[in-house]
Amino acid sequence: MLKINNLHAGVEGNEILKGINLEVNAGEVHAIMGPNGSGKSTLASVIAGKEEFEVTEGNVEFDGENLEDSAPENRAHKGIFMSFQYPVEIPGVSVTNFMKTAINESRKARGLEDMPASQMLKLIREKAELLDIDRKFLSRSLNEGFSGGEKKRNEIFQMAMLEPKLAILDETDSGLDIDALRIVANGVNKLKSKDNAVIIITHYQRLLDYIVPDFVHVLHEGKIVKSGTKELAHELEAKGYDWIKNGAVV
Amino acid sequence: MAYTEEELKKELETKEYEYGFYTDIESDTFPAGLNEDIVVAISKRKEEPGWMTDWRLKAFKAWKEMEEPEWANVTYQKPDFQAISYYSAPNSKPKYDSLDEVDPELLDTFKKLGISLDEQKKLAGVAVDIVMDSVSVATTFKKTLAEKGIIFCSISEAIKEHSELVQKYMGSVVPQKDNFYAALNSAVFSDGSFCYIPKGVRCPMELSTYFRINQAGTGQFERTLVIADKGSYVSYLEGCTAPARDENQLHAAVVELIALDDAEIKYSTVQNWFPGDKNGKGGVFNFVTKRGICEKNAKISWTQVETGSAVTWKYPSCILKGDNSIGEFYSIAVTNNYQQADTGTKMVHLGKNTRSTIISKGISAGKSQNSYRGLVQVSSRAENARNFSQCDSLLMGNECGAHTFPYIEVKNKTAQIEHEATTSKIGEEQIFYCNQRGIDTEKAIALIVNGFSKEVLNKLPMEFAVEAQKLLEISLEGSVG
Numbered sequence: 001m002l003k004i005n006n007l008h009a010g011v012e013g014n015e016i017l018k019g020i021n022l023e024v025n026a027g028e029v030h031a032i033m034g035p036n037g038s039g040k041s042t043l044a045s046v047i048a049g050k051e052e053f054e055v056t057e058g059n060v061e062f063d064g065e066n067l068e069d070s071a072p073e074n075r076a077h078k079g080i081f082m083s084f085q086y087p088v089e090i091p092g093v094s095v096t097n098f099m100k101t102a103i104n105e106s107r108k109a110r111g112l113e114d115m116p117a118s119q120m121l122k123l124i125r126e127k128a129e130l131l132d133i134d135r136k137f138l139s140r141s142l143n144e145g146f147s148g149g150e151k152k153r154n155e156i157f158q159m160a161m162l163e164p165k166l167a168i169l170d171e172t173d174s175g176l177d178i179d180a181l182r183i184v185a186n187g188v189n190k191l192k193s194k195d196n197a198v199i200i201i202t203h204y205q206r207l208l209d210y211i212v213p214d215f216v217h218v219l220h221e222g223k224i225v226k227s228g229t230k231e232l233a234h235e236l237e238a239k240g241y242d243w244i245k246n247g248a249v250v
Numbered sequence: 251m252a253y254t255e256e257e258l259k260k261e262l263e264t265k266e267y268e269y270g271f272y273t274d275i276e277s278d279t280f281p282a283g284l285n286e287d288i289v290v291a292i293s294k295r296k297e298e299p300g301w302m303t304d305w306r307l308k309a310f311k312a313w314k315e316m317e318e319p320e321w322a323n324v325t326y327q328k329p330d331f332q333a334i335s336y337y338s339a340p341n342s343k344p345k346y347d348s349l350d351e352v353d354p355e356l357l358d359t360f361k362k363l364g365i366s367l368d369e370q371k372k373l374a375g376v377a378v379d380i381v382m383d384s385v386s387v388a389t390t391f392k393k394t395l396a397e398k399g400i401i402f403c404s405i406s407e408a409i410k411e412h413s414e415l416v417q418k419y420m421g422s423v424v425p426q427k428d429n430f431y432a433a434l435n436s437a438v439f440s441d442g443s444f445c446y447i448p449k450g451v452r453c454p455m456e457l458s459t460y461f462r463i464n465q466a467g468t469g470q471f472e473r474t475l476v477i478a479d480k481g482s483y484v485s486y487l488e489g490c491t492a493p494a495r496d497e498n499q500l501h502a503a504v505v506e507l508i509a510l511d512d513a514e515i516k517y518s519t520v521q522n523w524f525p526g527d528k529n530g531k532g533g534v535f536n537f538v539t540k541r542g543i544c545e546k547n548a549k550i551s552w553t554q555v556e557t558g559s560a561v562t563w564k565y566p567s568c569i570l571k572g573d574n575s576i577g578e579f580y581s582i583a584v585t586n587n588y589q590q591a592d593t594g595t596k597m598v599h600l601g602k603n604t605r606s607t608i609i610s611k612g613i614s615a616g617k618s619q620n621s622y623r624g625l626v627q628v629s630s631r632a633e634n635a636r637n638f639s640q641c642d643s644l645l646m647g648n649e650c651g652a653h654t655f656p657y658i659e660v661k662n663k664t665a666q667i668e669h670e671a672t673t674s675k676i677g678e679e680q681i682f683y684c685n686q687r688g689i690d691t692e693k694a695i696a697l698i699v700n701g702f703s704k705e706v707l708n709k710l711p712m713e714f715a716v717e718a719q720k721l722l723e724i725s726l727e728g729s730v731g
Contacts, residue, residue, distance in 0.1 A: 050682055051678075073686075081686075088680050
């Protein structure tokens with residue numbers, strides 16, 4: 001589904017990703033771990049197509065198609081979703097209105113008519129239930145005055161609504177207490193299927209207790225320095241990132 | 251590829267005026283210039299009674315002694331008042347019983363403007379009085395209104411047929427000498443609308459008027475007078491669009507609202523005069539005086555969506571004369587390219603327990619300057635007066651400006667005045683967030699701007715809100731419509 005080939009990318013001539021290779025297939029859950037500044041969030045942003053980052057070498061393929069020159073909204077239409085580490089506030093735009101717009105824009109891109117209101121309402125109700133979201137919450141302005149937990153839960157709600165093929169969760173666990181973490185993780189687990197894939201970007205291992213990855217990759221200085229199964233996450237937790245930094249790799 | 255801020259800015263700048271076309275309708279136009287003879291000629295031409303001619307002449311005398319004000323936060327080439335023609339009327343003058351009889355080219359013009367009269371009629375029973383270059387060409391729904399005793403006609407007709415009412419109230423809220431532009435308007439106003447709602451009557455439909463400037467080089471000087479008698483209610487809608495012109499066009503209107511005891515007037519405006527091109531060439535000068543007076547327990551609510559004009563100078567105000575009266579001002583002002591807007595309100599609290607609310611939303615893009623200027627005045631007799639003001643500014647790009655000039659004058663200790671102000675910028679992060687959810691940049695901006703303006707858009711009547719939302723999108727984004 002996703003194939004990253006020797007990806008080099010940076011911002012304003014400053015190279016952050018220095019040759020990433022990664023393949024993610026349908027039905028898989030990958031965790032990308034690494035210390036601060038290793039390039040985790042940059043990788044997520046580059047896959048999502050954020051303009052600020054310049055790809056200098058290599059590429060990202062999605063469903064066999066080179067994503068180079070594909071605008072972020074087009075990538076979203078193809079089924080790439082990113083849960084933001086810091087979701088942005090949009091005052092005066094309700095969660096419902098935002099989702100309605102997003103869904104209908106994606107449908108338009110696929111040549112479909114707007115989703116009928118009744119169907120939309122049904123979908124919203126269904127997904128809100130799945131994530132234990134109060135209906136009142138949906139009429140509030142997007143992310144405005146939301147607690148850290150509410151913001152992250154809202155991100156997963158949007159993921160549930162948009163039903164992406166590939167979901168990238170960028171530090172979704174940061175700022176979450178244990179209850180919120182469980183709700184978010186349950187939501188992701190319920191949405192997992194053999195047809196979609198999840199990339200979890202995280203600093204800590206704790207989210208991986210709830211969403212069990214098939215593969216764990218360790219990112220350091222813009223490169224994947226170690227890959228393994230979920231045991232690698234435990235090993236990292238026990239030994240710390242210094243273990244990686246000190247060059248005891250591969 | 252997605253937009254960078256640079257590209258976005260470029261696209262905003264190149265957005266040409268959507269309604270930039272010119273209709274070739276034969277006009278009967280006065281020669282340029284202004285003197286007593288012209289004032290008398292206008293009055294004669296309109297077959298006005300003697301008192302009206304005298305009233306105009308008094309205004310003209312006052313105007314000659316006045317100077318164009320310079321305190322607003324705008325800079326422009328002052329118009330040459332002797333180069334303007336003060337009267338222009340479409341030639342196909344006779345009134346029509348049905349729209350089928352109206353000049354097809356005129357109807358075509360309205361179509362381009364997106365104003366389908368048929369649709370308007372169907373929409374919740376809106377009566378439309380069209381002022382096309384100063385003379386009313388069509389009035390609909392007159393009968394339904396007449397049954398309730400409501401008078402809704404052109405001001406010219408009212409001067410002739412409802413002389414007493416006009417003579418009593420015209421100039422009672424905005425005196426001839428009020429300011430430079432009001433004096434000019436008083437001398438040369440060509441037409442406009444008149445509305446009277448009798449005691450205790452609730453006007454069953456939204457009253458609507460469309461104004462357009464059409465003939466090259468003719469300033470338009472409308473005069474609107476709305477009188478809501480005791481215990482009555484009316485919602486009045488005013489929408490403007492104008493075709494593209496090279497030279498600056500002057501628009502100096504006067505609107506007077508009179509809300510007698512327990513009456514309520516809701517006055518909504520969507521203004522989309524030609525704003526000039528992306529280099530700041532052309533565009534309408536919009537110097538408008540709008541004011542209403544509230545008697546006991548009366549309420550006046552101004553709502554405006556201002557997207558057009560090269561220069562806007564406009565302060566819809568309320569004089570809260572009667573005890574317990576209420577004044578409201580809800581405004582969205584959008585400026586792009588080289589547009590300049592200096593707009594706001596005055597809330598003058600004279601009566602006891604008077605209340606006022608001001609919600610102002612300014613959106614600036616391009617190289618434009620957007621100013622809010624507001625005065626809240628509480629007189630010594632106005633016990634327990636209350637005001638709440640909120641001024642929010644939204645900036646797009648780095649070359650525009652947003653300014654707030656709130657003035658507060660309080661002479662009574664019991665007054666409660668609150669003022670809140672915020673300034674924010676549409677960020678690349680907000681746009682990327684929308685993009686990531688599949689919403690392209692244009693749509694994202696529309697979404698953000700509509701969210702920002704929501705409190706004001708919600709105050710507009712339903713059918714107008716849709717149009718206003720569309721206008722916001724058109725004003726800020728290339729092809730979205």
